[in-house]
Amino acid sequence: AQSVTQPDIHITVSEGASLELRCNYSYGATPYLFWYVQSPGQGLQLLLKYFSGDTLVQGIKGFEAEFKRSQSSFNLRKPSVHWSDAAEYFCAVRGQGAQKLVFGQGTRLTINP
Amino acid sequence: NAGVTQTPKFQVLKTGQSMTLQCAQDMNHNSMYWYRQDPGMGLRLIYYSASEGTTDKGEVPNGYNVSRLNKREFSLRLESAAPSQTSVYFCASSDTGIENQPQHFGDGTRLSIL
Numbered sequence: 001a002q003s004v005t006q007p008d009i010h011i012t013v014s015e016g017a018s019l020e021l022r023c024n025y026s027y028g029a030t031p032y033l034f035w036y037v038q039s040p041g042q043g044l045q046l047l048l049k050y051f052s053g054d055t056l057v058q059g060i061k062g063f064e065a066e067f068k069r070s071q072s073s074f075n076l077r078k079p080s081v082h083w084s085d086a087a088e089y090f091c092a093v094r095g096q097g098a099q100k101l102v103f104g105q106g107t108r109l110t111i112n113p
Numbered sequence: 114n115a116g117v118t119q120t121p122k123f124q125v126l127k128t129g130q131s132m133t134l135q136c137a138q139d140m141n142h143n144s145m146y147w148y149r150q151d152p153g154m155g156l157r158l159i160y161y162s163a164s165e166g167t168t169d170k171g172e173v174p175n176g177y178n179v180s181r182l183n184k185r186e187f188s189l190r191l192e193s194a195a196p197s198q199t200s201v202y203f204c205a206s207s208d209t210g211i212e213n214q215p216q217h218f219g220d221g222t223r224l225s226i227l
Contacts, residue, residue, distance in 0.1 A: 009153070034215055043117075043203060043218040044156075090155060099144060099163050099209065100171065101216055103155035 002027040002093045006104035014112045015083055021076040021107050023091030033074040034092040034101070035065055044090065050074060061085070086111045115139050117219035119204050125225045126194045134189040134222050136204030144209045145187035146171075146216060147179060149200040156203060162187055163209065194226045 003026045013019055025031060032051050036044040048059025055067040065076045074091060091104040120135045138145065143164050148156040148171075158171030162181040176198060178190045187206075191198060201223050205216040 004155075036218075041220075043220040044205075046215045046217075049215055099161055099169075100158055101146075103157075105153055105155045 002031060002095055002098075002102050004091050004093050004102055004104035006089075006091055006107050008107045009105065010108045010110065012110040012112060013081055016080050019076075019078045019081045019085070019109070021089050021091075021109070023074045023076065023104060024072050025074065025091070025093045026072065027093055027095060029096060030069070032094045032096065033065075033067060034094070035059065035063070035074075035076050036090045036092060037061075038088045038090065038106075040087070047076070047089075081109075081111055083111045083113065085109060117204055117206055117217055119202075119219035119222050121222060122220065123223045125227065126191075127227050128195060130194050132191050132194060132224075134191075134202055134204075134224075135186070136188065136219060137186045138204075138206040138217070139185065140206060140208070140217065141184070142206035142208045142217075143184075144207050145181065146205040146207075147177075147187070147189045148203045148205065149173065149198075150203060150221070151200050159189065159202075196226045198224065199226045200224060 005024045034049045035047040038044050050057050050067045088106045088108045090106045092101050094101045117138045146161040147159040157173050160179040162168045165184045180188050201221045204219045207216040208214045
């Protein structure tokens with residue numbers, strides 16, 4: 001069965017600094033990988049997804065993520081964060097042909113002015 | 114674009130009361146899902162419906178029932194609410210007829226059981 005681990009429960013960065021949120025997954029084959037963002041009181045919005053091909057994927061709001069098969073990782077990055085990026089971020093995995101999406105525990109991002 | 118619509122947005126119940134959470138999507142998606150979100154636990158799948166007329170249990174189905182009323186609507190029912198069911202509930206949908214499609218989420222229902 002697939003699983004997802006987000007090692008960092010809470011991260012604080014200064015506005016304008018770079019950001020990397022970690023995600024490690026467990027799955028026997030190449031999975032489908034997703035990053036979602038949740039602003040307070042809102043639902044989840046898709047940031048980006050990986051299915052195959054280029055291992056560096058670009059998403060909305062200036063985010064990117066890199067799939068590294070050897071490390072079973074799909075880390076999310078942004079070169080320069082904005083105060084509006086403060087939110088909770090979820091990594092998720094789905095097996096090929098599977099219905100179910102498995103989520104990590106989430107990482108809460110705080111931005112210092 | 115409405116996307117996935119959940120009603121109500123907030124609800125407070127007493128232990129033992131029943132309630133149905135409603136979800137509707139206007140994207141003509143085949144599959145629909147119900148999740149609960151609890152602090153530090155991410156989202157956990159309660160039930161899902163791969164297509165109209167089918168439903169299956171997810172990770173945490175106990176205490177819940179679902180109905181896929183038609184292609185647009187998927188409801189979640191708590192027959193006898195318990196304090197442990199205090200949570201934020203999210204409905205999602207996806208077009209699994211096209212491989213690789215992500216799930217689209219509603220804004221959630223915040224449910225408190227006293």
